[in-house]
Every structure is written in structure tokens, then in C-alpha cells.
Amino acid sequence: MPIPEIAIKTIGDLSREVRALAPIEKWLFRGQTDACWDLAPSVHRGYTAQQERYLTNEFRVRARSRHFSCPSSDDYPGWLALMQHYGLPTRLLDWTYSPLTAAFFSVHPDYVPPRQSIDRDACIWALDGRKLNESQGFEPLIFPLDASSYEPLVVPAFKNRDELDTVGVAMAIEHDPRIQLQQGAFTIHSSRTPINLIKGADEWLRRLIVRSEDIQGFFEELTALGIRKFTLFPDLSALTSELKSMHRPGDGCH
Template identity: 80%
Template sequence: MTITAIPIASVGDLSREVLALASENRKWLFRGQTDSDWNLMPSVQRGYSAQQERYLTNEFRVRARSRHIACPQSDDYPGWLALMQHYGLPTRLLDWTYSPLIAAFFSVHPDYSAAGLGACDACVWALDARKLNESQGFEPLIFPLDASSYEPLIVPAFKNRDELGTVGVAMAIEHDPRIQLQQGAFTIHSCRTPINLMDGADTWLRKLVIDRSRVAAFFEELTALGIRKYTLFPDLSALTSELKSMHRPADEES
């Protein structure tokens, strides 16, 4: 399944496309990726086996309590999965946001580009969450990550259980200020087919592509509009990163 790419060169272009989507009276989520060729699949499905996923999740649960004061209860699998995602462990969750500007930020910020800023086309994906859920046999609604209907999607990450073979869209539980600031949501992947390659993907996905020649300018526009790293990540490491990007060494400026 090939999704038609819609070119955008500025925040104004992005706004125009988002307004067009809004006119369809559907519930859209957004995700930014620094490489437009990347498929929509979670990190744990990029080279990890099902057994390795269970090793990761269960060892994290065993070792996290001595390092984190507010761990979930042992059987709160959605809570554990969200905590793991928050701290960068490969999981079956894929991050989305209700904000197209935040998605665009992640697509053009140099900190998230492995190849370097402007080395490849970036993109902002738009996902019709209700339509994807409906196509997967769920109600055409967005429930919280800990909803009982999503349990079969989540438990195989921790136990040797059969996969449901589907993907669900869930609201993030706001256990951390970062989740609130980033207006987060997730897709839960109990299927190893990327959602952009699934049958019918063109009915629930739109792909907005930023040409590599426009990535740097797009980033500058977002910065001018106040979409900055330290506003989305309320911690000192984000503040440090942002200050370093704003104030380069004098010998680099000459």
C-alpha cells in the first residue's frame, strides 16, 4: 500500500493541510519522522524478536523499583509499558500527538535526525485514529491505554501469549508533565506489519512531506513560533540542549 505524499514547505502549508483534514470531521493524530522513508512501526519491532521483547520488559520491571520511586503495580502492564516508553526502552508503543506543530517539531529538529539535519526528506503523518480502530475490530473511539479492550494487545509484551494480530490507538495516561505538554497518544502494535503497509492504510493515513531543502527553514519557523525543546521536555537536559542549539561557539559562527 502506497500512501500519496503531500508536499509541505512551511508552517503555513502544514496549517492549510490540517484545516482541510479538520473539515472532514474526523479525529486526527500526528507523528513527525525525520526520514520520510521510515515505516510506521514501533522500536521493539525493528530487529527484536518476541522473546527479546519479553526479556526487555520483564528485566526492566525487576530492576526499575530501586531506581524509580513511583513504579506501577506488578500487574499494571499498560502502566509499565508507558513507563518503559517514557525512558526510551524499545516497546510496542508508537508515539503520536494531537498537535501537528509538535509532530512537525520532531520531524525537523536536529537532535532526532541520525543522518544530520536536511540529509533526507522529513514528514508528518496524520492518522485517523477512530477509523484505524474500527478497521481493527475495536469501537471507533479512542480509549485510555489501560482500557480492558487493549489488554490482549499489551500482555504478550510480558508473557508468552498469542498476539492479537492487530493495532489499536490509545490515549496516553498523563502520569508525567511531558505527556501533557506533548499532547500524547499511542498506537499499540500486536502486529508486525507497519500500519502504513496494512490493507486500507490510505483510508486512515495522510503523509505530509517536507523536502530536505526546506527542513532547516521549517525548524526555524517552529522555533520562532515558540515550539522549542525546553517547552516540551520540562527538564534540565532539554534546557541544556536547547541553549546549545541557540548559542553556538564563536569559532563556528565566523
């Protein structure tokens, strides 16, 4: 069956639809600036399995001279989370327990890729993580990324091991203030099938669509409510980005 899809125009609409998800504590959210995109991690967008292993192992070799608190050599989940945090293509896909955070990423202009159509709709995905885990043969619970049950999903990113051809949902390990503020979680993709195309996805996925003509107003509502870049990313680069978006050349008197 097709995944249920609902158009929303305002934060009030988002709140109403989130409250309709029951029980709400089971649901995770992800914002994407294009509603046509599948739910696939970055390393599955054109990279081969061999390239993935090259990326992860090269990163491990070279990271220690650049980062003061690297994971231990055999802490594969820790390495994968660190790589994801710093933008390396991985088999992890970011989710959040906060629908407002997901909404922020779906409509903020900084996350629109170059040359992306201005007529595209944005999307906030809702995922019942426990149901997804159960459908993939795991317990109907969400464990931390370093749980032993997820090891077969993680290790093939580093070593030439057979894939389980499954997806798991894991809690993020809060090694960084950003993860805590963004209320993060991950799906771990041992399968190359996007999770919205997995059979039975309509049981644990929902799509909330922000139409192109409503994106600017939706973004302005989030800003008015204090959902801004520097509140989610507590660092100087985010503060700089936020100030530049608020004060553009030519604004005001000189």
C-alpha cells in the first residue's frame, strides 16, 4: 500500500498531525528539502561497497592526528557516528525525536542543494522505529547504536562481511552537544533498498508534505518560535550563518 501522505501549511497543522500519531514516543522524524527523495543514506547514493570500506578505513587512519578524542580501534559504531557527524558518506541516516527539528531541516534554505528546483515540495517523514525494527527481525525496541544486536549492520562498513540486507533503528550516542540538542537517532542501512520502498513501509512510515508555495511561511513560523540554526548548532559557524541570513548586504542604512 502507498505510504500515507498529508499536506501541511502551518506549525499548527504539524502539531495536529504529530498528536495523531500514537503512541507519540515511538515516532522519529526526518526533514528533507525535496519530497521526491527516497530515504537512503549518503553512502548508498552512488558509492560501491568497496568505496564505503575505503572511506571508513582511510578516515580511521587519518583522523587521530586531527581529532583529540577518537574512538578505540574496534569501536565501529563510535567511528561511524563520528564520520556521520563530520559529513563523511556513511550507511547512517539521521532522524530526530523532535518534529520541529525535522521541520527546520526540511524548509531551511541553507539545506537546499544548488540547482534544486524552487518548485519542489518539502517533506517531513515520520517513522515508528519500533515497528520498523520488529519488521526487520529485531526486538520492537530502540537500542543505542553500539548495541551488540546492531553489530552485523555496522561491521560491513569497515570489513568485507556479508550484509544482513536489513535496516535497524538506533539511538544516537550523545558524544557531542549537537546530538543532544537535535535529539538524534539513526537508521542503519545494511540494505540498499530505501526504507520507503521496503514492503510494508506503510505500517510504520508517514509523509507530511509542505507544498512549495507554503515553504517560506512555514520557515518564518519556525523562526518566530525560536527554531533557528544557532539554537540547534551551538558553534560559531552556525552563529555566523544565522547572522548572515538575518543581515544581508544592502539592508539598513550605512
